[in-house]
Amino acid sequence: MSMQGLIPYGYIIASVLFIYGLKMLSSARTARKGNLISALGMAIAMGATMAYAGMSYHWIIIGGLIGSAIGAFAAKLVKMTAMPEMVGLFNGFGGLASLLVGWAEYHGGRASLDLFTVIAIFCTIVIGGVTFSGSLIAYAKLAEKLDGKPVLFKGQQVLNGAILVGLVLGAVLFAIDPAGMYPLFVLMMIVSLILGVLLTIPIGGADMPVMIALLNSYSGLAACAAGFVIRNNVLIVAGSLVGASGLILTNIMCKAMNRSLANVMFAGVGATTSEGTGYKGEANPVSPSDAYLILEAADSVVFVPGYGMAVAQAQHVVRELADLLEANGTDVKFVIHPVAGRMPGHMNVLLAEANVPYEQLVVPEDVNPMMSTVDVSVVIGANDVVNPAARTDKGSPLYGMPIIDVDHAKTCIVLKRSLNPGFAGVGNPLFFNENTRMLFGDAKKSISAVVAEFKE
Amino acid sequence: MSGRFKQAMALLIVSVFAAVSLPAFGEEAAEGAVQVHHIYLHVSPSESGQDVEVQVSVDSDTVKVVSDSDAVKIVEAEVAAVEDEAVVEQAAEAESEVVAPVAIESSIEEQPEAAQEIDEEEGVAVASACAVKDDEGQSGSMGLLFFVFVLAIFLGFELIAKVPSQLHTPLMSGSNAISGITIVGAIIATGLNIGDKSPLVVLLGGLAVLFAMINVVGGYLVTDRMLGMFKHKEGGQK
Numbered sequence: 022m023s024m025q026g027l028i029p030y031g032y033i034i035a036s037v038l039f040i041y042g043l044k045m046l047s048s049a050r051t052a053r054k055g056n057l058i059s060a061l062g063m064a065i066a067m068g069a070t071m072a073y074a075g076m077s078y079h080w081i082i083i084g085g086l087i088g089s090a091i092g093a094f095a096a097k098l099v100k101m102t103a104m105p106e107m108v109g110l111f112n113g114f115g116g117l118a119s120l121l122v123g124w125a126e127y128h129g130g131r132a133s134l135d136l137f138t139v140i141a142i143f144c145t146i147v148i149g150g151v152t153f154s155g156s157l158i159a160y161a162k163l164a165e166k167l168d169g170k171p172v173l174f175k176g177q178q179v180l181n182g183a184i185l186v187g188l189v190l191g192a193v194l195f196a197i198d199p200a201g202m203y204p205l206f207v208l209m210m211i212v213s214l215i216l217g218v219l220l221t222i223p224i225g226g227a228d229m230p231v232m233i234a235l236l237n238s239y240s241g242l243a244a245c246a247a248g249f250v251i252r253n254n255v256l257i258v259a260g261s262l263v264g265a266s267g268l269i270l271t272n273i274m275c276k277a278m279n280r281s282l283a284n285v286m287f288a289g290v291g292a293t294t295s296e297g298t299g300y301k302g303e304a305n306p307v308s309p310s311d312a313y314l315i316l317e318a319a320d321s322v323v324f325v326p327g328y329g330m331a332v333a334q335a336q337h338v339v340r341e342l343a344d345l346l347e348a349n350g351t352d353v354k355f356v357i358h359p360v361a362g363r364m365p366g367h368m369n370v371l372l373a374e375a376n377v378p379y380e381q382l383v384v385p386e387d388v389n390p391m392m393s394t395v396d397v398s399v400v401i402g403a404n405d406v407v408n409p410a411a412r413t414d415k416g417s418p419l420y421g422m423p424i425i426d427v428d429h430a431k432t433c434i435v436l437k438r439s440l441n442p443g444f445a446g447v448g449n450p451l452f453f454n455e456n457t458r459m460l461f462g463d464a465k466k467s468i469s470a471v472v473a474e475f476k477e
Numbered sequence: 478m479s480g481r482f483k484q485a486m487a488l489l490i491v492s493v494f495a496a497v498s499l500p501a502f503g504e505e506a507a508e509g510a511v512q513v514h515h516i517y518l519h520v521s522p523s524e525s526g527q528d529v530e531v532q533v534s535v536d537s538d539t540v541k542v543v544s545d546s547d548a549v550k551i552v553e554a555e556v557a558a559v560e561d562e563a564v565v566e567q568a569a570e571a572e573s574e575v576v577a578p579v580a581i582e583s584s585i586e587e588q589p590e591a592a593q594e595i596d597e598e599e600g601v602a603v604a605s606a607c608a609v610k611d612d613e614g615q616s617g618s619m620g621l622l623f624f625v626f627v628l629a630i631f632l633g634f635e636l637i638a639k640v641p642s643q644l645h646t647p648l649m650s651g652s653n654a655i656s657g658i659t660i661v662g663a664i665i666a667t668g669l670n671i672g673d674k675s676p677l678v679v680l681l682g683g684l685a686v687l688f689a690m691i692n693v694v695g696g697y698l699v700t701d702r703m704l705g706m707f708k709h710k711e712g713g714q715k
Contacts, residue, residue: 036500039655039658040632040636042651042655043561043636043637043648043651043655044563044636044637045651046613046637046644046647046648046651047636047637047639047640047641047644047648048641048644049641049643049644052644052647052651052704052707053701053705055651056647056651056654056697056700056701057701059651059654059655059697060697061656062655063654063655063657063658063660063693063697064642066658066660066666067660067661068659068662069551069665069667070660070661070665073665075669075670076664076668076669077668077671078668080576080668080679080682080683080686081664081667081668081683081686082666083661083683083687084667084682084683084684084686084687084690085687085690087687087690088686088687088688088689088690088691088693088694089690089691089693089694091687091695092690092691092692092693092694092695092696092698093694093695093698094712095691095695095699096694096695096696096698096699096702097698097702099699101703101706104646104650104699104703107699108646108649108650108653108699111650111653111654111691111692111695111696111699112656112692113655114688114691114692115656115657115659115688115689115692115696116558117685117688118657118659118663118685118686118688119659119662119685120691121663121666121681121682121685121688122659122662122663122666122681122682122685124681125666125667125677125678125682125685126662126666127683128669128675128677128678128681129666129674129675129678133712134605137619171533173496188480206647212512215630233523233649236648237649237652237653237656240653240656241652241655241656242616243659244656244657244659244662245626245658247662248622248662249622250625250662251661251662252618252622253661253662253663254622254625255658255661256658256659256661256662257622257625257626257629258625258629259656259658260656260658260659261626261629261630262629262632262633262636262655263633263635263653263655264630264633265629265630265631265632265633265634265636265637266633266636266637266648266649266652267649267652268634269633269634269640270638270640270645270648270649272638273645328634346529352660353600357642359645361641363651364645364646365642365645365646365649366642366644366646366647366648366649367646368646369642369643369644369645369646369707370646370647370706373643373703373706373707374706376706379643379707382643384642428599450511461682
């Protein structure tokens with residue numbers, strides 16, 4: 022027994038720590054500790070694995086050190102505004118690692134694989150491949166290295182369907198003769214990488230939170246499949262926990278948009294920009310000094326941030342403005358829509374970076390009923406999540422999506438660069454409302470101007 | 478036990494690794510591996526007082542019996558697997574001709590242990606080891622993996638059904654770091670029994686270690702950094 026006998030117990034302890042860590046991560050008070058506990062679980066799982074008899078360490082240490090260094094630097098240096106693409110990229114690397122594990126197990130043991138392992142290897146490379154290439158595309162879109170607009174072409178669904186059928190056929194052939202099918206194996210890896218690309222390109226920027234959450238789930242399932250390959254319970258437990266949590270987040274995101282996952286995945290909202298011209302009218306522009314006067318007189322103000330705030334990096338000046346308003350005796354809240362931004366919780370992270378205490382952050386359900394008592398709502402770079410058409414216009418692609426009712430406030434100030442429709446390309450009647458004031462320009466500059474007025 | 482013959486005091490240490498440890502958790506002794514029922518070792522006469530160590534290792538489908546000592550040779554080793562009843566019987570028959578059958582019977586139901594019996598006439602030492610676990614442990618390994626999988630999925634759903642939206646990003650990046658658990662598979666692929674591996678496997682494994690570590694280290698650090706920013710109004714940081 023000795024060390025060897027203890028390895029399984031190390032894995033059990035690691036699994037328990039993952040469960041506890043994840044549980045603690047879902048509550049604000051304990052989240053940070055939960056993250057550390059799950060990191061401890063990871064360390065124990067790695068330590069236990071290193072204790073196997075017949076382990077040589079040099080390549081592990083070399084690979085591990087390089088990977089750790091890259092990971093640590095990236096984590097330290099990443100800007101909070103770049104968080105969505107960073108999370109997407111890390112995610113992709115997890116999928117790639119699982120794919121490589123599946124490949125290594127296949128290459129090393131292909132002469133003597135049983136059916137069960139063959140199927141598990143197949144699942145590992147397919148899920149891992151889709152996770153990797155899908156995350157890379159998501160990363161490129163979020164980092165604006167690729168156009169964020171959905172890419173749709175004729176026969177896309179047919180092609181995806183054909184690829185899925187092809188993968189199933191490949192799986193059958195592969196299962197019949199695993200050792201002799203090396204070329205097929207390589208082909209399947211390539212096909213799953215292509216599939217990941219095809220599944221991600223039709224996702225528009227506004228739908229990215231759903232895709233990121235889904236890819237997160239896939240990376241867990243890939244690890245889980247790798248667990249079936251090497252028959253290791255800790256991979257299966259940890260992988261399926263991640264798979265489940267990713268699916269829950271995906272579901273939350275879909276609900277926040279009142280759309281089914283299939284609709285998000287395949288409809289490609291925003292591909293047709295012609296819809297965006299539906300609303301016309303006279304917008305009421307306002308200058309920063311007028312905006313200052315409106316805000317200065319208000320007793321209660323809600324800010325509604327969106328992706329535009331992230332792009333303009335305006336979170337710090339927004340916090341400054343909020344502080345000034347509070348000092349002025351105004352009640353300030355930030356209303357955050359679940360799908361605002363490009364990943365789940367994106368706005369929360371930005372505002373936290375700007376030191377906005379999270380007691381000030383509220384969810385739409387809590388504010389909407391009281392919106393008519395709010396003096397001023399300030400929309401900063403958000404569009405679809407405040408589009409009243411979602412409530413009223415059955416023809417709008419957004420119809421049915423729960424929104425923040427900023428138009429119910431006494432006055433609504435919208436910060437926007439122009440009257441162009443938002444990312445989803447859907448026109449917004451809010452801009453032409455009587456009680457809406459448009460503050461055109463870069464959000465950061467506009468808010469800074471208002472702050473300057475306050476300070477005078 | 479003493480006799481006219483040179484005392485062949487051979488101490489046989491039989492260690493059966495894989496089948497003994499819990500099959501469900503060790504990836505080596507999983508389904509498909511030989512589940513050893515008994516091992517009979519026929520050892521040639523040795524010099525007096527010699528201690529002989531015999532290593533028995535069970536791999537996925539082969540059983541290796543190796544003696545370290547030059548003084549004693551393993552004349553014959555018979556291994557009976559659990560699945561193969563015929564082999565067990567055959568072995569038992571052959572056995573009864575050579576030595577007293579005591580060792581066989583006593584060992585069948587016992588937990589792993591080594592018994593030894595010396596035949597004075599022929600100078601044959603027979604050891605039988607039994608590493609039989611109950612059937613659940615073996616046939617269950619594949620089913621058990623699925624069982625664990627299904628339970629963990631349900632546990633995951635129950636565990637995080639409600640998440641405040643503030644924590645969506647940290648939960649995602651934190652769970653993303655957990656998905657780096659594939660590092661365990663990467664370590665095994667890279668380093669375990671490296672001598673038997675082709676360079677490509679080690680290369681693939683090493684790359685897997687690299688990418689998994691980016692995911693693990695980066696994921697945990699970035700989550701911690703993010704959570705460190707979530708502050709309460711009082712300035713207290715929790």
